[in-house]
Amino acid sequence: MAYPKRLLRTWFQHTQSPFIANAPMFGFAEYSLAAAVTKSGGLGFIGGGFNFTAESAQLTNLNGQLEKARSELGDIPPTSSLPIGVGFITFQPAGFIENAIPILKKHRVMAIWLSFPESDADHLPIIEAILQARTQSDWDVRVFVQVGTVQAARNATQQGADVIVVQGSDAGGHQWAQGASLLSLLPEVRDAVEESGAASHTAILAAGGIVDGRGCVAALGLGADGVVMGTRFIATAECPAPSHFKETILSSSDGGVSTVKSTQHDVFQSTDVFPRQYDGRAIIGVSYKEAESGLSQEEIIKRYKNATEKKEDYRRTVWAGASVGVIKKLLTVSELIKNVQQEVKSTLDRVAQRI
Numbered sequence: 001m002a003y004p005k006r007l008l009r010t011w012f013q014h015t016q017s018p019f020i021a022n023a024p025m026f027g028f029a030e031y032s033l034a035a036a037v038t039k040s041g042g043l044g045f046i047g048g049g050f051n052f053t054a055e056s057a058q059l060t061n062l063n064g065q066l067e068k069a070r071s072e073l074g075d076i077p078p079t080s081s082l083p084i085g086v087g088f089i090t091f092q093p094a095g096f097i098e099n100a101i102p103i104l105k106k107h108r109v110m111a112i113w114l115s116f117p118e119s120d121a122d123h124l125p126i127i128e129a130i131l132q133a134r135t136q137s138d139w140d141v142r143v144f145v146q147v148g149t150v151q152a153a154r155n156a157t158q159q160g161a162d163v164i165v166v167q168g169s170d171a172g173g174h175q176w177a178q179g180a181s182l183l184s185l186l187p188e189v190r191d192a193v194e195e196s197g198a199a200s201h202t203a204i205l206a207a208g209g210i211v212d213g214r215g216c217v218a219a220l221g222l223g224a225d226g227v228v229m230g231t232r233f234i235a236t237a238e239c240p241a242p243s244h245f246k247e248t249i250l251s252s253s254d255g256g257v258s259t260v261k262s263t264q265h266d267v268f269q270s271t272d273v274f275p276r277q278y279d280g281r282a283i284i285g286v287s288y289k290e291a292e293s294g295l296s297q298e299e300i301i302k303r304y305k306n307a308t309e310k311k312e313d314y315r316r317t318v319w320a321g322a323s324v325g326v327i328k329k330l331l332t333v334s335e336l337i338k339n340v341q342q343e344v345k346s347t348l349d350r351v352a353q354r355i
């Protein structure tokens, strides 16, 4: 099978091999994390949110985040592309074209990531509007669509996505409730993209449970052109997550047991707004354990609200992937990316010795 070579390096020339992006984790992937990832040779993403109304505080905040990202990256002329991407949650797409695209175009972001639509068809007008803006100007932007099923990958490819982000069920955070791990999902998506005839201009990234060079090599072997890491980037110095989140991730092990995929994580903290085809993987926390021991949902929600009023965050859901047990140290983003690059080489050597 002839895989297209180096599409990602052509589009994102500042990036190094292997291609690494941070997931656009809303509320966690802010300008500080995104800029550090880009400075270290990856592609940094900011989480842009899910509200695209004209009055959206999320879009106002995004505008500020993008200004800070440009100044953090230093020597980029204002008219040049900003080597940063922005990710959006798209289950309420109204206003995206009118209110989000102008901000993204003004800042000349290099990538727009779409994930979690109510229906895949909702992405079509958005992707068409982005591609039209690209054709009609010198804004060189690429569209990423995160998918959790082979059919969603086919739909995104047909709709004109440049990059398909394949999210396996080991992923931290929201994801397809019914899905498969990267081991089975990624090769089938690679085959589907090849069969569609779009492989020469479509790149594939792997997301879900990748935290080091070993996962990276596995993903490349399964057919990815690069990787996305979410949970691993939470435990970095540049991520603004509360220290309780970082400590919980660093002290958790045996992720298949210590994390669980469920819609309940959102129910307990009154954030259950995702369409029913999605759930989320998080560390089993106080609320989940109370539910297992028979406490009513109403009482758990009440306890959550009481704790929040007292500014205690120990009940907040710590979204994390199933590879959480491999994350042992808080690192800077630059240390993390260097470690992964080196570990990819040593893993490949080890594999070569075994065959």
Ligand SMILES: Cc1cc2nc3c(=O)[nH]c(=O)nc-3n(C[C@H](O)[C@H](O)[C@H](O)COP(=O)(O)O)c2cc1C
Binding pocket: 023, 024, 025, 026, 028, 047, 087, 088, 089, 114, 115, 146, 167, 170, 171, 172, 173, 174, 207, 208, 209, 210, 228, 229, 230, 231, 232, 234, 319, 320, 321, 322, 323
């Ligand atoms: C804390 C957290 C928040 C997330 N928020 C988002 C989000 O806002 N938008 C999105 O598309 N994906 C989000 N995700 C999922 C990621 O895009 C990605 O699929 C996932 O992090 C990959 O798995 P990993 O965490 O094991 O690396 C989030 C993941 C985590 C861990």
